[in-house]
Amino acid sequence: MTSSSLALRLQTRRSLLRHPLVERYAPVVTMVLALMVIWYIAAVAMNWNLVRDGFEREETPYTTTHVLAGTMSAERPLLPAPHQIVSTFVDGVFGYPPLAPRSLVYHSLVTLSATLIGFAFGAIFGTLLALMIVHSRVLERSLLPWIICSQMVPIVALAPIFIVVLGAIGLTGLLPKSLISAYLCFFPVTIGMVKGFTSPDPLQLELMQTWSATPRQVLFKLRWPSAVPYLFASLKVAITISLIGAIVAELPTGAEAGIGARLLAGSYYGQTIQLWAALVAAAVLSSGLIGIVSLIERGVNRRMGAH
Amino acid sequence: MDPRKLRLGLVFAAVAIALAFVLPLAAGEPSLRMRPTAWPEVAMAGLLFLVAAWFADGRATVPGLVGVVLAAASSLLLLRDTGIAGSAAAGFWAIVTAVWLASAMSVVSLAAMRPIRANRRRALNLLVPLLFGAIVFYLWEVAVRGFGVPPVLMPAPSAAASRFMTSLPTLGADFFQTFVKGVLAGYVIGCGAGLLVAILAHRFEFLGRGLLPLGNFFSALPLVGIAPIMVMWFGFDWPSKAAVVALVTFFPMLVNALAGLSASGHIERDLMRSYAANYSQSLTKLYLPAALPFIFNALKINATLALIGAIVAEFFGTPTQGIGFRISTEAGRMAIDMVWAEIALAALAGMAFYGLVTLAERATTFWHPSYRT
Numbered sequence: 001m002t003s004s005s006l007a008l009r010l011q012t013r014r015s016l017l018r019h020p021l022v023e024r025y026a027p028v029v030t031m032v033l034a035l036m037v038i039w040y041i042a043a044v045a046m047n048w049n050l051v052r053d054g055f056e057r058e059e060t061p062y063t064t065t066h067v068l069a070g071t072m073s074a075e076r077p078l079l080p081a082p083h084q085i086v087s088t089f090v091d092g093v094f095g096y097p098p099l100a101p102r103s104l105v106y107h108s109l110v111t112l113s114a115t116l117i118g119f120a121f122g123a124i125f126g127t128l129l130a131l132m133i134v135h136s137r138v139l140e141r142s143l144l145p146w147i148i149c150s151q152m153v154p155i156v157a158l159a160p161i162f163i164v165v166l167g168a169i170g171l172t173g174l175l176p177k178s179l180i181s182a183y184l185c186f187f188p189v190t191i192g193m194v195k196g197f198t199s200p201d202p203l204q205l206e207l208m209q210t211w212s213a214t215p216r217q218v219l220f221k222l223r224w225p226s227a228v229p230y231l232f233a234s235l236k237v238a239i240t241i242s243l244i245g246a247i248v249a250e251l252p253t254g255a256e257a258g259i260g261a262r263l264l265a266g267s268y269y270g271q272t273i274q275l276w277a278a279l280v281a282a283a284v285l286s287s288g289l290i291g292i293v294s295l296i297e298r299g300v301n302r303r304m305g306a307h
Numbered sequence: 308m309d310p311r312k313l314r315l316g317l318v319f320a321a322v323a324i325a326l327a328f329v330l331p332l333a334a335g336e337p338s339l340r341m342r343p344t345a346w347p348e349v350a351m352a353g354l355l356f357l358v359a360a361w362f363a364d365g366r367a368t369v370p371g372l373v374g375v376v377l378a379a380a381s382s383l384l385l386l387r388d389t390g391i392a393g394s395a396a397a398g399f400w401a402i403v404t405a406v407w408l409a410s411a412m413s414v415v416s417l418a419a420m421r422p423i424r425a426n427r428r429r430a431l432n433l434l435v436p437l438l439f440g441a442i443v444f445y446l447w448e449v450a451v452r453g454f455g456v457p458p459v460l461m462p463a464p465s466a467a468a469s470r471f472m473t474s475l476p477t478l479g480a481d482f483f484q485t486f487v488k489g490v491l492a493g494y495v496i497g498c499g500a501g502l503l504v505a506i507l508a509h510r511f512e513f514l515g516r517g518l519l520p521l522g523n524f525f526s527a528l529p530l531v532g533i534a535p536i537m538v539m540w541f542g543f544d545w546p547s548k549a550a551v552v553a554l555v556t557f558f559p560m561l562v563n564a565l566a567g568l569s570a571s572g573h574i575e576r577d578l579m580r581s582y583a584a585n586y587s588q589s590l591t592k593l594y595l596p597a598a599l600p601f602i603f604n605a606l607k608i609n610a611t612l613a614l615i616g617a618i619v620a621e622f623f624g625t626p627t628q629g630i631g632f633r634i635s636t637e638a639g640r641m642a643i644d645m646v647w648a649e650i651a652l653a654a655l656a657g658m659a660f661y662g663l664v665t666l667a668e669r670a671t672t673f674w675h676p677s678y679r680t
């Protein structure tokens with residue numbers, strides 16, 4: 001008894017490196033740290049000349065440490081150091097009231113609303129299209145090739161005329177942006193749901209037939225439940241694409257609010273730190289959205305009896 | 308397809324043709340009966356629809372389609388009359404309705420066919436979507452010209468096509484700038500680097516387990532947002548576009564190739580072990596071939612992403628060339644037909660690119676179950 005417990009403890013101590021938590025997170029943490037180190041080195045290297053020229057222009061005497069410190073806190077660096085980006089991001093989120101035009105929360109909300117509306121349109125439209133395609137051979141053969149072709153059209157190229165056309169009939173603001181999002185994100189949903197609706201076994205379909213189930217019963221009792229995993233997989237892809245669509249749609253329109261507008265302004269005025277902070281906001285937004293979809297997926301799976 | 312429904316649809320088409328003879332084509336214009344150049348074709352089309360309705364089975368397709376072509380051609384000819392274009396009335400729309408009904412019926416009966424010979428089946432698989440697309444373009448053209456939609460809002464496809472033809476040199480230069488220089492260079496760099504890093508991550512497990520979550524995270528980010536930074540770093544010309552494209556294509560390739568490299572089965576790996584194969588031998592003879600379907604999946608995803616990335620990067624600054632640049636300037640000048648010509652160019656380039664990747668996939672992964680059915 002004692003010897004075995006002793007042995008066990010010894011083993012655990014020896015294998016701290018083998019601890020499941022360490023095993024799981026050590027590689028990721030190492031990679032992130034390595035990335036940070038590379039980033040700092042790159043920031044020093046890329047901003048070096050900029051800072052040194054600044055000192056020389058002002059004809060102040062400087063040493064290497066001065067330049068080194070300067071690369072970490074330059075006002076318009078080529079590559080801002082991570083801590084600068086983080087502090088600007090935190091300042092943008094918490095430093096202003098949420099609806100002030102300088103607040104990142106405000107811009108994120110503008111983009112988020114377009115994203116969510118477009119995502120809802122796209123997901124519903126994509127599912128309906130998949131339903132039609134699954135139930136009609138004609139549509140499968142005539143429509144599906146065009147749906148695939150429609151994704152070859154770089155929609156972002158369409159964004160400016162979309163805005164012009166919709167603006168001419170009096171539609172401005174959220175709707176054009178969300179339409180572009182919807183156009184971008186219906187495709188993964190359609191393709192995924194066609195796969196999902198056709199995923200039941202022929203055996204199961206035949207069983208439904210022996211029970212003389214109507215097409216609607218087959219849909220709701222067999223096809224729909226077996227398509228749910230495919231639905232969530234494609235929704236996760238769709239929501240990021242929808243966010244990209246909303247951001248891109250804000251670029252050519254010269255919108256004054258939204259993450260895309262923030263990017264454009266940052267690039268026009270050379271405000272690199274602000275630009276990176278907007279990128280971080282986009283990253284936070286997209287991973288948050290995916291997280292929400294995954295949470296819903298887990299809940300639905302639990303309701304459906306999966307563990 | 309139920310023959311009764313087919314017959315009903317075709318009879319309705321013939322009735323619509325008959326209505327076109329009675330109703331006015333446009334207010335204050337001579338009706339269809341007064342036009343000796345137009346009415347024989349339309350009447351012929353109506354008769355053909357009746358013949359097709361008589362058959363109401365596979366034989367209905369040919370007379371139905373010939374009738375569709377006749378009626379569509381005469382409606383387009385009628386639109387050349389300045390009295391009709393822009394103020395078309397019920398008689399004209401009756402012809403269009405007939406065309407739409409009869410062509411829908413023909414497509415339906417075509418799609419229901421199941422030819423036994425493989426090459427005929429392939430031709431049919433090509434013909435059905437092409438017909439569908441032709442109808443959509445016809446309806447677009449007729450709607451724009453019949454209702455007189457201002458060209459600033461929505462040009463007719465024929466206007467965009469003629470603009471495409473007359474400005475080939477400009478389009479060629481734009482294509483070269485955006486596609487050959489920006490997209491291809493970035494695509495090759497991004498996909499190549501992604502594959503290389505994936506191989507490294509597969510070789511060294513620690514690296515792989517660290518990179519996979521990061522890769523998944525980054526491939527879900529709106530990476531095109533990096534475009535303004537790249538323009539700042541690499542200047543206005545094509546290197547900045549190539550950099551954006553490389554960055555956008557890198558992560559999908561990394562994630563997919565990593566999944567593909569570990570897709571080979573235990574038995575195959577044990578076999579390589581028993582042959583005493585070293586890593587490079589197993590890589591070229593087992594891991595990479597087994598990863599090919601995954602790699603091609605990434606190449607296909609990247610084909611679309613690359614074009615989008617390059618065009619977005621052009622919104623942030625270009626030399627006076629390129630698809631994205633042309634689109635934004637011409638949209639500003641309200642030359643919408645030129646914009647549509649550029650979009651057609653981008654779509655054609657994208658489809659050709661995608662098609663080439665698919666052809667390469669068929670040639671190299673013919674052994675995969677999904678192609679052997």
